[in-house]
Amino acid sequence: MTASPHPTTAAPVTDAEYRAVCEFLYDEAALLDQDAYAAWLGLLTADVRYRLRARTLRALDQAASTYRVVDNNAEELRIRVGQISDPRLTFAENPPSITRRHLHNIRVRAAAEPGELHVTVNVLLHRSRGVEGEEHCYSAQRHDVLRRTDDGYLLAAREVVLDSTVIKSMNVSVLF
């Protein structure tokens, strides 16, 4: 699937809401950049779903396809985070990758579900790891669902589609 799963026909949100969404996304990305996983988990809804896919190459006139890389429900996402944030439980992320998330082309639309927003974001995730300073840069599009709550926005779903058919890194042990 290449098209955004989010409807782009819905009316854009107000300037104030757009700005609030952007600030939420930048703050959230900053938490991941800093490996502040406990705080980041606080921004997720109880029913969050986190998915990551990559592309396959098909002819222009044939339906594009993807392959799945991660498909975590809330509990499994918490387990994934528990693994990469505990020095006793991971080698892939201990020492941790040095990461920086660059968010662009942010589009925000009201979702059909009251109180929810569809947010499409282009992401560049730069990752440096290992004592040899190996570097990877992932380009992806993110389809997020944010839910308004009394405490502000929470992330209810994130679907990441990598702009790659062959992933040139040995693993994707970082979060987008």
Add this chain to the structure above:
Amino acid sequence: MTQSSHAPCPPQPWIDDKTGTVSRRIFDDEGIFALEKARIFRRSWLYLAHESEIAAPGDVVTRRLAGDPVIVARRDDGGIGVYLNSCRHRGVRLCRVDSGSMRRFVCPYHGWTFGNDGALLSTTVDNLFPEGTDFTKLGLIPVPRVATYKGLIFGSWNTEVGPLEDHLGDFRWYLDLFFARTPGGATVLGPPQRFVVNADWKTAAINFGTDNTHIITTHIGPLTLSKTAFDRKQIMGALRDAVQVSTPGGHSVSLVTVPGRPYAHYPEELHPLYERTLDESQRVILRDLAIGVSTVFPNLSFIENIAQEVAPGVHVKGLLMRQWQPVGPGKIEVLSWCFAEREASAEYREAALVRGVNDFGVGGVFEQEDVELWSSIGDLSRSPAGDGHPFVFATALPHLDDPVADHPGPGRAYRPFASEITQFKFLQHWNQLMTEEPA
């Protein structure tokens, strides 16, 4: 082919049967890589695809066979055609996608057109060729040997290679246990993941076939956190009783069983199909199977991982196949597919796919740890500093000639589970192919 036509290989012996040691240098070396291509990859049967990936006439996938790009096609007559992915005229890549449906291969350069049986249909300028040109000799370059075993498609560039049945031999019994345990057999659950790891293909192959010692250290994370079907004590007990099995040809499988309710972590509706399809000795294994992990020589591996409780009382296991495609010394491209029984419900197949990718592959919480460690070996094995200080597989030695008698399947089964027996036997087989002058 002689060694002299390649970059020089590091000094022998590469494998020392007496000390259970293996040269560090064979895991990242240009000479070894070239010789492996000549002696193993261009001579052996190699996995290409699963029949369920090319179910309908016209379906194609593109793969590599011993490094060469090939097209794997379901022909109009229902057969399987495998061809070098290169126009017979001037070499242009014909099929420029990962997969798709195409009954004809039309070269984008000069329009030469081939059927999915490989035959040349048109050059667009047939009338300009000399009189008497035999166009039947200008078809696609075929992979000379193609054969399937219960849905698994293999090919070989070696016209002299023996039958696939002989290559797989006794190991077919174990393949059945995972990929042909119902009448319909297995089906892929989508296209393969593809990712690049800076590791030697043999490192990956022996990890799956089978490094049983690393499970507790490398995978302590998911074993601690995930809701596996068994607690730590049960797993440790099961690992003590588990067997590793080696069959002729370098193939191996490790089987961990936990006695209990038969097929406890497989979908209920499939139990009668297992009973009907497998023979009693196979059923004895599958009924209690907790983990199966394997390498089919040289570079095909699979794993059916420990079941996870995905909802209260609901257990799901992922079944994954992966191919370690050597792309250079110390570098592989991994193709990773998830599988399930063809008869499984759509819901179960979805759950098995989710289970598979969350545990293994480029985003899996188990495998993300393996590749980190494998990829740190290459730099360190290249150096001549390691000459005289080989890698240690000595735990293979005490039981290498002492298989156990209580395993119902073919081949030689061994305990202790954590000894390095099948890994060492894989490398011994590798060594034999690498050092014997081909006939």
